[in-house]
Amino acid sequence: MKSYIKEFESMDKPSGYYTELVGNLESLNTELNAFNVINKELKDGLPFSVKDNLCVKGVESRASSKILKGYIPPFDATVVSRFKEKGFGFLGKTNMDEFGFGTFGTNSEKMARNPFDPAYTAGGSSSGAAIATSIMKYHAAIAESTGGSISAPAAFCGVVGFTPTYGVISRHGLIDYSNSLDKIGFMSRSSADTRIMFDAARGRDPKDSTSLDAEIKNTKYTKLTVINQLMDGVDKDVSDRFEKLLGKLEQQGFAINRVDLPEISAAIPAYYIISMAEASTNLARYTGFKYGAKVEDFSLSYNDFFKQARTNFGTEAKRRVILGTFVRSASVRSKYYNKALKLRAMLIDRMKRVLADSMLISPTMPVKTPRLDLIEKLTPVQVYSMDVLTASPNLCGFPHISFPYDYADGMPLGVQIVADHFQDHSLMSFTDKWEESFEYKFKHNLGEL
Amino acid sequence: MEKKEFDALLENCRLSLDESEYERIKADVDEIIKYFDQIDSIGTGDYKEAFHPVEIPGEYRNDDPKKFEDVKGILENTKTHRLFVLGPKI
Numbered sequence: 001m002k003s004y005i006k007e008f009e010s011m012d013k014p015s016g017y018y019t020e021l022v023g024n025l026e027s028l029n030t031e032l033n034a035f036n037v038i039n040k041e042l043k044d045g046l047p048f049s050v051k052d053n054l055c056v057k058g059v060e061s062r063a064s065s066k067i068l069k070g071y072i073p074p075f076d077a078t079v080v081s082r083f084k085e086k087g088f089g090f091l092g093k094t095n096m097d098e099f100g101f102g103t104f105g106t107n108s109e110k111m112a113r114n115p116f117d118p119a120y121t122a123g124g125s126s127s128g129a130a131i132a133t134s135i136m137k138y139h140a141a142i143a144e145s146t147g148g149s150i151s152a153p154a155a156f157c158g159v160v161g162f163t164p165t166y167g168v169i170s171r172h173g174l175i176d177y178s179n180s181l182d183k184i185g186f187m188s189r190s191s192a193d194t195r196i197m198f199d200a201a202r203g204r205d206p207k208d209s210t211s212l213d214a215e216i217k218n219t220k221y222t223k224l225t226v227i228n229q230l231m232d233g234v235d236k237d238v239s240d241r242f243e244k245l246l247g248k249l250e251q252q253g254f255a256i257n258r259v260d261l262p263e264i265s266a267a268i269p270a271y272y273i274i275s276m277a278e279a280s281t282n283l284a285r286y287t288g289f290k291y292g293a294k295v296e297d298f299s300l301s302y303n304d305f306f307k308q309a310r311t312n313f314g315t316e317a318k319r320r321v322i323l324g325t326f327v328r329s330a331s332v333r334s335k336y337y338n339k340a341l342k343l344r345a346m347l348i349d350r351m352k353r354v355l356a357d358s359m360l361i362s363p364t365m366p367v368k369t370p371r372l373d374l375i376e377k378l379t380p381v382q383v384y385s386m387d388v389l390t391a392s393p394n395l396c397g398f399p400h401i402s403f404p405y406d407y408a409d410g411m412p413l414g415v416q417i418v419a420d421h422f423q424d425h426s427l428m429s430f431t432d433k434w435e436e437s438f439e440y441k442f443k444h445n446l447g448e449l
Numbered sequence: 450m451e452k453k454e455f456d457a458l459l460e461n462c463r464l465s466l467d468e469s470e471y472e473r474i475k476a477d478v479d480e481i482i483k484y485f486d487q488i489d490s491i492g493t494g495d496y497k498e499a500f501h502p503v504e505i506p507g508e509y510r511n512d513d514p515k516k517f518e519d520v521k522g523i524l525e526n527t528k529t530h531r532l533f534v535l536g537p538k539i
Contacts (some may be wrong), residue, residue, distance in 0.1 A: 074522025166502045180501050210505050269485045280462070289536040291526055298537055305537035306463040318464055319474055325462045339488055341498035348499060380477050381484045392488055397502025421503055 001033065001432050002080030003192035008046050008138040011449050018042045018089075021447045025091075025136070028444065029277035031118055031244050034131035036064060037093040045089030047447070048140040049132045053100060054184070055078055055173040059090075061176040063175045064096045064108040067312035069294035078205045079142055079174020079184050086200045088140060094128025099279070100146050100177040101125065101316045103386045104375050105153065111372065114156060115443050116411050120369045123153030126187070135185040135444040141187040142274050146177050148390025150185045151402040155414025158404045158440060160431065161187045164195045165421045167212040169198075170205030178278035179210075179270070181394060189440065190404070191431035198424065218425035222345035223358035224249060224417075225257040229264050233367045233388055241406050241413060242363045249361075252437075257358055263350055263396040266343045272384055273327050273340035274395070278363035280324025286310070319380065348396045355398070355420035359430065362389045364402040364414035393418045401427040404440050412441070450479055 022040055028037050036052050038061055050056055053063035055073035062068030076084065084090065097107040105112030105127030108328045112127030114120040115134045122131050126143035130153030134238055143150045145163040150343025163185040187199040204213035226246070231239060242377050252392065288295035288309025295308045327336035354360065366388055375383075393400040393416075400418040407413065419426050450458075454474050459466065466474060517523060528535040 033538055072522075074519040074525070137462055206510060209507070209509055210501065212503070212506070264489055264492045266488050269488050272481075273485055273488075287536070289527060289534065294528060295537075298535065300537055302539050303463060306467045310462075310464055313464075315470065315474065318466065318470070319481075321462050321464060322458060322474065322478055326458055326482070327480070327485070329458075329461075331462065335489075336485060337492065341500060342493035342496045343488060343491065345465055345496040345499035345504065346493050348502060349496070379480065381480055384481075384484070391509045395502070 001192040002190045002435065003196065004138050004189055005046055005140065005193045005196050007094045008449075013449065021047065022075060028135060028446065032113045032115055032122070032131050032135070033095050034112065034128040034135070035092045036062070036095050036128070039090050039092050042089050042091055046138060046140060047091035047136070048083050048088040048142060049091050049094045050080055050142045051126055051129050051144050052096050052143060053082060053175040053177070054142060055175070056090060056093065059093060061093060061175065062292060063099045065313070065317070066109070066293060068175070069137050071292040073173070075173065078102070078112060078170040078207060080173065082201050083140070083142065091139070094126070094132055094141065096128060098123035098284070098314045098317050100144065100149055101279070103148065103152055103383055104370070106372065106375055107314055109119050113372070114369060114411070116158065118413065120371055120373055121156055123156035125149040127153050129187045130154050130159055130161065133157065133159040133189060134442055135187070135446050137445045137448045139447065140193065142184065143187050144174065144182060144184050145183045145394060146181045146275055147394045148387045150187065151364045151390045151400060151414065151416055154187055154402045155412070156175040156369045158185050158412030158442065159189060160191060160194055161185070161402045162198065162427070163388065163394070163400050164198060164202070164424050165214070165399045166420070167210050168202050168216070168388060168424065170208040170211040172205055172207035176282045177327045179282070180273040180278060181275055183394070183397070186332040189442070191206050191428045191435055194401070194431070195425070195428045214422050217423050218429055219423055220360050221426060222253065223255045223257055223261055224353050224361040224435065226361060227261045227264055227354075229260065229262055230256055230389055233385070234363055235368060236364050237408065238366065238368060238413065241408065242415070245405050245415060246361070252274045259354055261350060261354070263347060264392055267347060267395050268384060268387055270340040270343040270347070271387070271391040271395040273336050274344065276324035277328050277337050278324070280321045280328065283313070283321055300334075340358055344395055347392060351392065351396055351398065352420060355418070358420040359426070362416055364389060364416040368408050368413065381421045386411050391415060397421065399427055401431055403431050403434065405438065426448045450475070450482065
């Protein structure tokens, strides 16, 4: 098993190593927009990056939003402090879609670009984490997923992206998007490194009442299940390549099972209803005087003051606040919000039946990496539909991992494996095995020793 | 959604949109609500609302008074007068 973290720890670093790394990173960052902040003072430890929606003491943390411009947290998020305690060195804050609202990394002041070809999307919302992982050889990325924000950029940038079971990693210090969906996870260049990061960060945290001290299982599954309805909207070339992968896995001894689960079509609308409802309440805390960008005119009425502050939200944030407020309105709450919560309960139950003796497998994204100029032409519903393969595990809190399995026209393709709650290590064991027969490709190797 | 209903919603959200944003976002909101309406056709039987995807033990901190670790750090993110945070009139 290849571990870049262990390799880095065992090697001597030449003097000036960190200065050269930071210099090269700053240069490449002007093209790819991976980082919002780069720590020029880094002197020790394996460099780790932190998605910009996680608080780092003394470092501007603004979830790529103008409304949090200038916010300097006086504390570290629990996951950050746990990494620092293990000897990792803080490298910087990574770019993302504002507050996590996006699939393509385009809802940010600086549009994230794919390291394989800057004309293409890096994916989102953890776009910077994926780019940073793809361009640096020795690096660990802390990311976060609400509806696919780790899997999507991991697939488009050709790295391993792991989203743990909901609750296993403390969310203390996370700038919340949707409390019942947010999960802090990791990106790396190998499954072994993912395991190291996950084990360093997990465990109950008294500062997060939803964090869990659960036993993490490692089951050797021999069966993989494809949900037929999930494949309906997948691009033909992606589907053909995925079928070839299934054939290869069959040759490696896995039984491939195909099932119908028509209710899975509810996953995207249910996910967006719940996430927007929760986002609209979470974003109410940005009032223009407690954090970030300030409204200076104290003569304004409270409502006008608040409205003035919220002009700093981007278009997608405004859209989600409006829709989230709408689905929570007394007259339609049961039709949308309560119904979505019941659908989540039903989908958890139905998917658990399939996950009792197998793991789910699908392409990570339904399309090959899109060009940025084509994304601009998509409607919001078309963008949301791109989450068809990532919405259900995120809605239901199931752990999942995305890793590269093929390259089409020079761009990576990702496959996603989903396991039952708390089977996180099973996913990494599966990926360990995959990496024995498949070598990932990277275009840059900054920090190579 | 009727214009009157949309305007009331904006007021609830404490959001003001400029003219071009207003037309675009209103059209998007209408389209997205139609997209959400597809859940009407899926029955949920006796399932109860799942407020979290996994069972949360619900262990809370004791309600003990304690000092903030870094009051100065917190206040540095605000405009203050003496130790009071400055905000709008209510």
